[in-house]
Amino acid sequence: MIILSKINTSIFLNIILLFCFLSACKNERTENQKKSHPKLTQDYQLDFLKDVLIDTSIFNLKHYQNPFISQRDFKSDETRLQLNEERNFPENIPLGKFIAIHLEENDTLHINSQLDSMNRLDMRKLKSFGIKYIEWEDLKKYHFIEDSLIVENLVSKDSIKNLTASIKKDKEIWITKPVFNKQLNKAYIELGNKWYFRHGILYEKVNNKWIFKKIIFSRRT
Structure with a gap:
């Protein structure tokens, strides 16, 4: 026992x-x-933009090899054309749904929360990566007095003049903050020029490197 x-x-x-x-x-x-x-933080978003913007030649923008960069915010009521496979006909759908389809993300709330204007990305830190970022709000302020638009310069006129000349030489493109799927291995951005073009671009992270996949949306502005 x-x-x-x-x-x-x-x-x-x-x-x-x-x-x-x-x-x-x-x-x-x-x-x-x-x-x-990884977690979706501002640093994660900025690291993505740094990797994307180091070489803008990938966008096939022949005259924009080293452009100035500014930020454009998504608008809550924006739509995009997407093919309705059942009807075999393109239709306008909400921007969040459009991005979710191409990121293969079922949770549209996850996408829409990133599009919220309250979650604006501070892109000024891109300057520390050697990217020629412009935050126009730091340079000019616009006021309406009755029906007149008043422009207030927040820096000297000479600084504005020199910047304008540099932009004329090197060009300027705007870019949106990136939108990611939940796994944070796929991303969507839009970029364009104020007057001519606008592209929606899909990226995928492969072997810890962001790879350009394709342009899924393109139109003239």
């Missing part, structure tokens, strides 16, 4: 040790998953 009791005790202890080992492994896997899965 004593020998049997010792065996049972040994088995019981081994079961406890095995349980502790499996539990520790599970916790370690959970922690590793948390560390490996």
Whole structure:
């Protein structure tokens, strides 16, 4: 009986040790998953834009090799043309749904929350990456006095003049903040020129590198 009791005790202890080992492994896997899965932060968005904007030649913009960059916000009521496969006919759908389709993201709330104007990305940090970013709100302020538009310069006229000359030489494109799927391995941005063109572009992260996939939306402004 004593020998049997010792065996049972040994088995019981081994079961406890095995349980502790499996539990520790599970916790370690959970922690590793948390560390490996990135979070959608402003730094993550800016790192994406840095990688995208270092080489703008990918957009096939022959006259925009080293342009100035400014930000354009998405508008809540924007729509895009998308093919209705059942009717085999293009139709206008909400921007959030359009992006969700192309990012293959079922959670449209996740997409729409990123389009919210309250979640504006501060792109000024792009300057630290050597990107020629312009925040026009830092340079000019616009006021309406009755029916007249008054432009207030927040920097010297000479600074505005020099910047305008540089933009005329190197050109300027605007870009939206990126919109990501939940896995943060696919992204959508729009970029364009004030007067001529506008593109919607899809990216995918492969081997920890953002790869240009295709232009899924294009039109003249």
